[in-house]
Amino acid sequence: MSNADPPGTPDTSTIGGLLAAACAQLAPAHSTARLDSEVLLAHVLGCPRSRLWAYPERRPARGQTARFRALVARRLTGEPVAYLTGTREFWSLPLRVTPDTLIPRPETEDLVELALERIPADTPTLVADLGTGTGAIALAIARERPRARLVATERDATVLAVARANGLHLGIANIEYRTGDWCAALSPGARYRLVVSNPPYIPTGDPHLAQGDVAFEPGTALAAGPDGLDAIRRIAAQARDFLEPGGGLLLEHGYDQGDTVCRLLATLGYQDVEDHWDAAGQPRVTVAIWVPATGPRET
Structure with missing residues (x-):
């Protein structure tokens, strides 16, 4: 768990924790919350989605984490994933x-x-x-x-x-x-x-x-x-x-x-x-x- 995360929450300094937190945010509004989260994080990291599953303990750079959170916030407003990634x-x-x-x-x-x-x-x-x-x-x-x-x-x-x-x-x-x-x-x-x-x-x-x-x-x-x-x-x-x-x-x-x-x-x-x-x-x-x-x- 990172210093910014309250007790009981995912460690959002890792790939796995970031995905879990994003899914929790998106799930109430989007049935594709898990897929959306994976696509957005893979886009930010410049890697295939399979890399996220293989290395959930890895820690993205601080700038990558901030960019991912910004994209999740935009997805919460309803903006399509395709427009967020451009593909x-x-x-x-x-x-x-x-x-x-x-x-x-x-x-x-x-x-x-x-x-x-x-x-x-x-x-x-x-x-x-x-x-x-x-x-x-x-x-x-x-x-x-x-x-x-x-x-x-x-x-x-x-x-x-x-x-x-x-x-x-x-x-x-x-x-x-x-x-x-x-x-x-x-x-x-x-x-x-x-x-x-x-x-x-x-x-x-x-x-x-x-x-x-x-x-x-x-x-x-x-x-x-x-x-x-x-x-x-x-x-x-x-x-x-x-x-x-x-x-x-x-x-x-x-x-x-x-x-x-x-x-x-x-x-x-x-x-x-x-x-x-x-x-x-x-x-x-x-x-x-x-x-x-x-x-x-x-x-």
């Missing part, structure tokens, strides 16, 4: 994140898997990722399909710079980064095998926007109109001018929006519209095929 893993890729970017979620990996099923490994293929954010989707696809050429669009140049930096750090070169709103950044006349997107889809009045990690994330990356579907409507309408015949549109959406999104795409003339479920058994990604038809079409 989040997606598809086994370490990605830089900032408060300007949406934090990549594990369920979005389902969108990547569905895209990869539709991209031949040995054929040059053109794919667009709209609203790329950190670049998570585009980078995962580009890593798995090195012969594919991806165009990642983002309307916020500051956010796009984060995606570009992630690509450089990971050594993934088959992505072109463009500033622009959805399909407006795509070249006129270009035709894509796939257009994929994880757009904002939360209704603007949803109370969840003020709760948990989401409260700290950029609202423009989360909310899209009264029913949450404004961005999806725009993407679905615009993508028809950029998909090759038989090309696919893949859209992530909210758990309760699947039927509505399927009907929207069918109304716009898409065919073979299907909803796909995530690991939690919730509708998460809608896939549709674009086959141009003659005559007027819905807008």
Whole structure:
């Protein structure tokens, strides 16, 4: 026990004691208190989490202890761990994140898997990722399909710079980064095998926007109109001018929006519209095929 610790409390001069104290602080508000504490301390010490378990008796430097306690205090206010560390893993890729970017979620990996099923490994293929954010989707696809050429669009140049930096750090070169709103950044006349997107889809009045990690994330990356579907409507309408015949549109959406999104795409003339479920058994990604038809079409 350190001189600063009252009797009966963990020795917070050691790794084990620091973790125990942080867990006790975070547990009332966060079900992931132990994981959060380990991730934050490993970040401060610059070591893997396994090192914390192996050497709980080791004593961090005083400055490291102070920095860790400061991060725990910020986590107590609800600030996401990904913003505190500046990183989040997606598809086994370490990605830089900032408060300007949406934090990549594990369920979005389902969108990547569905895209990869539709991209031949040995054929040059053109794919667009709209609203790329950190670049998570585009980078995962580009890593798995090195012969594919991806165009990642983002309307916020500051956010796009984060995606570009992630690509450089990971050594993934088959992505072109463009500033622009959805399909407006795509070249006129270009035709894509796939257009994929994880757009904002939360209704603007949803109370969840003020709760948990989401409260700290950029609202423009989360909310899209009264029913949450404004961005999806725009993407679905615009993508028809950029998909090759038989090309696919893949859209992530909210758990309760699947039927509505399927009907929207069918109304716009898409065919073979299907909803796909995530690991939690919730509708998460809608896939549709674009086959141009003659005559007027819905807008």
